[in-house]
Amino acid sequence: MGGKGCERREVPGVRRYDGPAGGWGALKATANAVRQQMDAFEVLEAPIVLMRTNQPTGFDCPGCAWPDKEHKSTFQFCENGAKAVTWEATSKRVTREFFARHTVTELLRDFSDYQLEDFGRLTEPMAYDAATDKFVPIAWEAAFQRIGEVMRGLDSPDRAEFYTSGRASNEAAYLFQLYAREFGTNNFPDCSNMCHEATSVGLPQSIGIGKGTVSLADFEETELIISMGHNPGTNHPRMMGTLHEAARRKVPIIVFNPLRERALERFADPQDIVEMATFRSTNIASTYFQVKAGGDAAALKGIMKAVLALEAEQGDVLDHAFIAEHTQGFEALAADLAMTAWGDIERECGLKRADLELVAAAYAKAKSTIVTYGMGLTQHNTGTWNVRLIADLLLLRGNIGKPGAGICPLRGHSNVQGNRTVGISEKPSEAFLDSLKAEFGFEPPRHHGNDAVKTMQAMVAGYAKVLICLGGNFAVAMPDPEQSFPAMRKLDLSVHMGTKLNRSHLLVGRESIILPVIGRTELDLQASGPQSITVEDSMSMVHASAGRLRPASQHLRSEPAIVAAMAAATLPQTRVPWMQLVEDYDRIRALIERTIPGFNDYNARIRVPGGFRMPLPPTERRWPTPSGKAIFSVFPGLRQSYVAWDEGVLCLVTIRSHDQYNTTIYGMDDRYRGVFGRRDVLFMNPVDMAERSLEHGDLVLIETSSGGRAQRLDGITVIEYDIAPGTVAAYYPEANVLVPLDYIDQESGTPSYKSIPVRIARSDGP
Numbered sequence: 001m002g003g004k005g006c007e008r009r010e011v012p013g014v015r016r017y018d019g020p021a022g023g024w025g026a027l028k029a030t031a032n033a034v035r036q037q038m039d040a041f042e043v044l045e046a047p048i049v050l051m052r053t054n055q056p057t058g059f060d061c062p063g064c065a066w067p068d069k070e071h072k073s074t075f076q077f078c079e080n081g082a083k084a085v086t087w088e089a090t091s092k093r094v095t096r097e098f099f100a101r102h103t104v105t106e107l108l109r110d111f112s113d114y115q116l117e118d119f120g121r122l123t124e125p126m127a128y129d130a131a132t133d134k135f136v137p138i139a140w141e142a143a144f145q146r147i148g149e150v151m152r153g154l155d156s157p158d159r160a161e162f163y164t165s166g167r168a169s170n171e172a173a174y175l176f177q178l179y180a181r182e183f184g185t186n187n188f189p190d191c192s193n194m195c196h197e198a199t200s201v202g203l204p205q206s207i208g209i210g211k212g213t214v215s216l217a218d219f220e221e222t223e224l225i226i227s228m229g230h231n232p233g234t235n236h237p238r239m240m241g242t243l244h245e246a247a248r249r250k251v252p253i254i255v256f257n258p259l260r261e262r263a264l265e266r267f268a269d270p271q272d273i274v275e276m277a278t279f280r281s282t283n284i285a286s287t288y289f290q291v292k293a294g295g296d297a298a299a300l301k302g303i304m305k306a307v308l309a310l311e312a313e314q315g316d317v318l319d320h321a322f323i324a325e326h327t328q329g330f331e332a333l334a335a336d337l338a339m340t341a342w343g344d345i346e347r348e349c350g351l352k353r354a355d356l357e358l359v360a361a362a363y364a365k366a367k368s369t370i371v372t373y374g375m376g377l378t379q380h381n382t383g384t385w386n387v388r389l390i391a392d393l394l395l396l397r398g399n400i401g402k403p404g405a406g407i408c409p410l411r412g413h414s415n416v417q418g419n420r421t422v423g424i425s426e427k428p429s430e431a432f433l434d435s436l437k438a439e440f441g442f443e444p445p446r447h448h449g450n451d452a453v454k455t456m457q458a459m460v461a462g463y464a465k466v467l468i469c470l471g472g473n474f475a476v477a478m479p480d481p482e483q484s485f486p487a488m489r490k491l492d493l494s495v496h497m498g499t500k501l502n503r504s505h506l507l508v509g510r511e512s513i514i515l516p517v518i519g520r521t522e523l524d525l526q527a528s529g530p531q532s533i534t535v536e537d538s539m540s541m542v543h544a545s546a547g548r549l550r551p552a553s554q555h556l557r558s559e560p561a562i563v564a565a566m567a568a569a570t571l572p573q574t575r576v577p578w579m580q581l582v583e584d585y586d587r588i589r590a591l592i593e594r595t596i597p598g599f600n601d602y603n604a605r606i607r608v609p610g611g612f613r614m615p616l617p618p619t620e621r622r623w624p625t626p627s628g629k630a631i632f633s634v635f636p637g638l639r640q641s642y643v644a645w646d647e648g649v650l651c652l653v654t655i656r657s658h659d660q661y662n663t664t665i666y667g668m669d670d671r672y673r674g675v676f677g678r679r680d681v682l683f684m685n686p687v688d689m690a691e692r693s694l695e696h697g698d699l700v701l702i703e704t705s706s707g708g709r710a711q712r713l714d715g716i717t718v719i720e721y722d723i724a725p726g727t728v729a730a731y732y733p734e735a736n737v738l739v740p741l742d743y744i745d746q747e748s749g750t751p752s753y754k755s756i757p758v759r760i761a762r763s764d765g766p
């Protein structure tokens with residue numbers, strides 16, 4: 001940390017964290033998570049439950065979408081995976097008595113998001129009763145009938161919105177899209193719209209498919225890893241094992257991140273007996289560049305400009321044969337880079353030309369390179385461009401479709417990629433709609449539907465009347481609660497399938513229904529016996545997942561069963577044998593196989609441990625673009641923004657703490673960043689603090705400077721942090737009050753959660 005170092009004043013809950021990431025601290029945190037969520041008997045059982053995570057016969061970890069190492073028999077230790085599992089397998093319960101004790105107004109007013117979820121698992125269907133302002137029990141069949149009635153009463157199917165959070169299985173998601181499309185709409189707001197939409201929109205333009213191209217085997221062979229805008233020590237902890245192995249093989253790992261993230265600097269692998277016993281750790285990043293938030297496009301252009309300069313000097317840097325045979329657009333890219341001035345590049349990314357030249361030299365030397373990236377690249381108004389620029393860089397040296405090389409988007413939710421594959425998309429292809437029509441005989445809607453932001457706008461405008469959520473916490477995940485919360489209350493009906501109570505459930509419309517579901521870790525018993533569901537990880541591997549725990553309540557139903565029953569109750573003339581499908585999920589998979597390419601022998605292949613890989617043509621250097629070539633894109637300019645970054649305006653990024661899963665807060669600590677027992681902080685560089693005469697521990701007011709309505713967050717404690725000058729960081733979802741709803745990446749519709757222009761001023765508190 002910079003500034004006056006150890007002279008700085010004491011701030012409660014803020015201290016330096018000097019250890020490596022992982023190590024004994026991670027084991028201790030896991031034990032605590034188990035103790036807080038489980039009663040005495042289950043604490044004894046917990047290690048057995050955790051051992052079944054990601055095993056050939058167990059369940060897929062709901063923590064993240066990083067693949068497993070060939071489903072080996074050893075337990076891959078992961079602190080945050082353990083938190084995700086124990087949070088679901090908790091012994092705490094939300095019962096009808098709980099709801100009888102509290103009005104909805106009280107629940108909203110008196111409890112934080114953390115407390116709401118910490119009340120425990122939902123146990124039976126509940127419906128909102130406006131007369132008493134309470135949720136009261138409702139029978140499953142009555143709930144389905146009521147949902148069906150309201151849906152049938154809509155004057156247009158487009159007044160209904162079908163939200164998916166990426167934890168849903170392929171089977172549940174497929175039935176969900178089938179329900180919506182037979183009903184008549186393509187309105188599929190999806191957590192992916194807030195997450196990797198830039199990948200889904202950008203990569204097809206470059207390489208013909210919106211998915212990553214690497215496998216774990218590539219990491220074992222690669223000669224260079226460039227890591228941009230992701231924090232794996234917290235969000236993809238099993239990836240740390242992979243990075244740790246690469247670092248020990250002396251593979252350079254070059255990091256671009258405005259914050260110094262501890263796990264990217266030093267990591268002790270809990271699997272490594274020697275490191276654990278000797279309290280040693282491994283340095284992860286060979287070089288750490290603190291790029292300005294939103295400056296990655298400029299940095300990528302700088303690296304490419306330097307690569308072309310090296311080619312001019314020494315030759316043999318570009319893969320000419322690859323460029324000639326497999327790509328188009330190289331000349332335009334080269335011309336644009338030649339015109340881009342170094343001074344502009346340096347100013348926009350905050351890095352020196354010499355540094356970017358160093359990266360170019362490392363890149364020119366490595367026979368194979370992988371670029372990994374996360375929300376730090378996608379959640380910007382240049383998100384889609386950022387993704388295409390990464391593809392440009394890789395294509396220059398033929399780093400797609402060869403061993404040890406490729407692009408590696410780090411997906412968010414454990415099955416967000418699978419949801420997309422099985423049809424959760426507001427922009428479905430004609431081919432997919434044709435195959436639905438051929439299989440089921442109904443005419444699916446052809447016009448495109450709403451994504452997440454458009455859905456919220458339709459709710460704000462009062463057009464949308466029904467919102468059905470397959471998981472998630474839509475209102476809290478979205479920008480601008482001042483708009484989104486009241487919009488929830490304008491709905492005629494909201495339906496939430498969920499495991500735990502959250503604020504979106506409580507922002508009731510005229511009618512609201514909560515339907516509790518069986519979780520990943522639990523046994524899903526249907527007419528034909530115990531069922532498996534399937535998921536697709538970040539590397540396009542599809543495999544089965546089967547929980548074994550007794551469900552949190554005997555009244556729970558599975559997501560596929562609930563979706564099917566809602567559909568049957570909504571669509572009297574349906575062409576789909578909904579309830580038969582649910583008796584045996586093999587039947588759902590058979591339909592997926594018949595309507596979506598790549599799932600041949602689906603039921604047989606998921607019975608092989610480890611599953612199978614979806615087709616990825618770019619790995620064989622086949623490019624499903626209109627021209628059949630991979631495409632170099634030209635991003636004119638360096639930063640795309642419709643706000644003026646005037647004097648004094650800083651760029652706010654919203655980030656996840658170590659004790660959090662999206663809107664689910666597991667605890668109040670962020671161990672690796674040295675924050676304990678609180679989340680009301682703003683990370684700021686000492687130089688920016690000095691310019692505003694702020695000291696470590698001062699209270700500040702943060703105000704969005706977009707020219708629109710005033711958006712403010714007051715009473716936040718500013719803390720000195722090693723973060724790029726010009727960039728400040730605060731926690732999501734608290735900081736969502738600062739994000740304008742319409743401040744999006746125009747191409748993908750992704751909210752710019754990581755490029756919010758803000759002004760900071762001293763405050764006396766809210």
Ligand SMILES: Nc1nc2c(c(=O)[nH]1)N[C@H]1C(S)=C(S)[C@@H](COP(=O)(O)OP(=O)(O)OC[C@H]3O[C@@H](n4cnc5c(=O)[nH]c(N)nc54)[C@H](O)[C@@H]3O)O[C@H]1N2
Pocket residue numbers: 063064065080195228229230231232234235236256257258259261291292293294295296373374375376377410411412413653654655656657658660661662754
């Ligand atoms: N434990 C846990 N696991 C999770 C989640 C969770 O909340 N908790 N969430 C899941 C989901 S849905 C997702 S999408 C992923 C999210 O995983 P990440 O992509 O790692 O998510 P963020 O916390 O948003 O962190 C982004 C990182 O980008 C950096 N960053 C911010 N702005 C910029 C920028 O402009 N440029 C660059 N180069 N870097 C920048 C931040 O400093 C931070 O280190 O994780 C998944 N896994």
Ligand SMILES: Nc1nc2c(c(=O)[nH]1)N[C@H]1C(S)=C(S)[C@@H](COP(=O)(O)OP(=O)(O)OC[C@H]3O[C@@H](n4cnc5c(=O)[nH]c(N)nc54)[C@H](O)[C@@H]3O)O[C@H]1N2
Pocket residue numbers: 117165166167168191192194195196375379412413470471472473474476477478497498499500501502517518519520559654655656661662663664732733735736739753
């Ligand atoms: N400011 C800011 N905002 C962001 C982001 C950011 O970085 N900054 N990140 C964005 C990203 S990347 C994402 S993915 C979204 C996340 O948006 P969502 O996916 O909507 O949010 P989650 O917090 O993951 O949802 C948590 C809820 O899911 C339910 N749940 C958990 N497990 C299950 C299950 O097995 N089945 C069902 N049916 N329900 C379940 C529980 O009821 C829980 O309360 O947020 C986005 N919002």
Ligand SMILES: [Mo]
Pocket residue numbers: 191194195196411412413
């Ligand atoms: Mo995400």
